Amino acid sequence: MRYMLTYDLMESIRVTNQWLGASTRAMCSYPALGLVANPMFQMAAAWGEVTERSFSRMVARPDWEIASVPGEDGRDHLVSVDTIVERPFGDLIRFKVQDRAPTGRNVLLVAPMSGHYATLLRSTVRSLLPDCDVYITDWHNARDIPVSEGKFDVEDYTLYLVDFLREMGPDTHVIAICQPAPLALAATAYLAEMDPDAQPRTLTLIGGPIDPDAAATDVTDFGRRVTMGQLERYVLQRVGFKYAGAGRMVYPGLQQLNSFMAMNAEKHAKAFTDQVMRVAKGEAGDHDKHNTFYDEYLAVMDMTAEFYLSTVERIFKNREIARNVFAVNGKQVDMGKITTVAVKTVEGGKDDISAPGQCVAALDLLTGLPEGKKASYLEPNAGHYGIFAGKSWRNNIRPLVLDFIDANAGSNVVTMPVGKAAGK
Incomplete structure (x- = not known):
């Protein structure tokens, strides 16, 4: 109480x-x-x-504020936000561009669950919409989820991604940004073994802590200094009487x-x-x-206590992804099972949250993937935010990511040139 x-x-x-x-x-x-x-x-x-x-x-849920995008036909096409898969802790949503033919690039943006809403990636979505059919993981605020819906931890997060990818089909290109990068990698490896036909075509990991020990930051230092007992005692609280999730343990x-x-x-x-x-x-x-x-x-959301604690313990302290010992529902997920999905990592030279070295460590885990399907890029002067939403993303990283998608699209031929619809 x-x-x-x-x-x-x-x-x-x-x-x-x-x-x-x-x-x-x-x-x-x-x-x-x-x-x-x-x-x-x-x-x-x-x-x-x-x-x-x-x-x-601080308690307002931001709107996407994406009304339309320019098209090759010179018209502005209206955009609607449609829910494709609805779940208690998060939905798969699609930005439907009205009266536009499919672009050939089905992109799933995996948004972080780290205290902000998925709208943190609004500018990323805007930059991709002219050239791609964009989907995104829209995580819910834990304070609004009744206790009766049960728990949600890193394993549940991974299984949500698995279900979303199954729904979208194999012609999907995943872009995981920051915190979910390790779990997106785990979800891809899970599918590689359990349901190969549902694997995405490409996986782009941007500024994620695949191996937090590869390069120290304040975030990784915090993970080492603080014990799990201290976190449970001092940072977790129960949602108050004002919200539907009253009584749920959360990281506010x-x-x-x-x-x-x-x-x-x-x-x-x-x-x-x-x-x-x-x-x-x-x-x-x-x-x-x-x-x-x-x-x-300032628009922040609560995380479930179990998701916050399992992220700190399993991703940062125990480095289960980095050591390739991560398990889902008691079954170990082997990154070496990924053999056909092209994987690219993107890092920022001035990233003080996921420093250079943490994300590119994913490529060493992919022992079953041919070298020709691995790629990495370091944007020298970009910070954490810049590699997915700033000028560095718009001018340098975005074109490289779209080129990577097209180069590994297989039989799914893309007819829209990169940047043309965006007026570039």
Whole structure:
């Protein structure tokens, strides 16, 4: 019960700060105060606006905001988001481009379950849609999932990917970004042995911790320093009474956000102070650079306790993927069973979360895969975010990934040239 009270206390603090921001903004925006020759009221109203928006975003689920994409015919084609497979802990969704013929590139984006929604990959989806038929794993917020739905750990995550790949069929090209890269590799190996006809054509792993010990970062150091007992005692809580998942043990998104913010506290403090000044001067916009970034960054979701703990213990501490001893439902998954799926790794030279060396380690595990079906790429000046959503992704990595997909498409001939639909 004390964990439920702690969870509700965190939510109460968030609501209180949201209320303080809204109240300050309202009280300092009365027209009569415009007669007072003191900028204090404008500054206070601006602080209230930024504060209210910041704390309200923490429990909001962002929208995809992808209305249309340009087509080769010169028209903008409407995009609908359709659910293909619906499950308690996550869905397989498709971005359906209306009135457009299939591109020949069926791409499954495997989104991280690391505290943010799949919309974190919105810009990645946008960049791929003109040239690909895009699907993505849309993970649900654990606080909204009733306890009666049971557990969800790394093995369940892997089996979800297996089911999604079976649904999409063999002409699928998987792009796994960051945290799910090891599990996407495991799901592919599972299919290679259990259901070879459902294997994807290609697997692209971007900035994932296949072998966390290959290159140390703050994330891997944290995994070594903290014991599992400490994690269970100090970071897990039970969902409070406000949500459908009341009583479920979770790693709260608000706690994860606090850790994110603490890593670059000075940078975030300056960003918020600067935004208050812009609002006070009337220079801020609803979709300016600051709001576009923080509306997504602050929107966090809870992870199930078992998924968080099993990720830390099995992927980082025990290195089960790196040592090729990962098991699903008691059956070991052998990466050496992958013999036909082309695999490419992508790393960022300035990635401080999954440092260079961690992801490319996957290729050494693929003992049954011909060297001609292995590829790797290092983007020298890219950080973690840049390798899947920034300028480095758009200009350098994305074209290479699409070329890799086309080169290993087999009989599934692609008729749309890379970049043509995107106006490149």
